[in-house]
Amino acid sequence: MTEVVTNTAPPLRDEAAAAAATAATASGVAVRTLAEVADLAAVTRLFESIWRPEPGNPPVTAELLRAMVSAGNYVAGAFDGTELLGACFGFFGGPAKGGLHSHIAGVATSGHGRGIGFALKLHQRAWALRQDVGEISWTFDPLVRRNAHFNLTKLAARPAHYLPDFYGPMHDGINGAGDTDRLLAVWNLTSAPVRAAAG
Known part of the structure; x- marks a missing residue:
């Protein structure tokens, strides 16, 4: 069930922003939302380098990300100087923007172990x-x-549903051709x- 928070108290927002800034500083990156086509194209290249999908x-x-950003959704990148080392993309779910679904997030190999x-x-x-x-x-x-530890321990997210073969065959360098069972x-x-x- 999606929990809708209305008029989130400014102190909680400030606390969250401060925690995010501290985490970015600790990992040596600047995290910012992205909207420009060149930045969004860099995100697609980063994700392709991580997942290594089949051609095509x-x-x-980049076009999908541009449309999503224009509709008010979330795309952000983590930069070390001008180098994009990580990115995250999420979109709103129902009802009425009650929750955000974080569809894909990844960090380049060169950024591993830094907390990005x-x-x-x-x-x-x-x-x-x-x-x-x-x-x-x-x-x-x-x-x-490591994904289970990160999501359930480090972030304190909670498991909601087991989803057998959720995406079907994906044929990429991470998932291979096997079943794509997922935990929501x-x-x-x-x-x-x-x-x-969050600290």
Whole structure:
């Protein structure tokens, strides 16, 4: 069930923004929302380098991201200087923008081990709270231990549903040609565990 937070208290928004800024500084990146075509094209190239899909089947396209941003959805990148090391894309779900679904997030190999994924998620949380959205959901592969640890322990998201072969065959460098079982995680942005995890 989606929790709608209306008129999120400014202190909580400020707390979330401060936590996001601290995480970005700790990882040595600047995280910002993206809207320009050149930046969105860089996001698509980053995702392609991470997932290594079959030719003609990118995880997202710059055109899709441009349309999503224009409709008020979330696309952000983590930069070390001018180098894009991580990105995250999410879109609103029903009813009436009650929740944000974080569709895809990834960090370049050269950025691993720096906490960039954590910085991106805290930026997304702060952004969502500014939109009066109190919940973000996403799916992840529950068989990848580091993903489970990151999502359920580091971020304090909660498992909601097991989704067998959710995407069908994906044929990329990460998923291969096997089943794409996923766990739907729900992140209650105002809960005590999430606030504690955000630091």
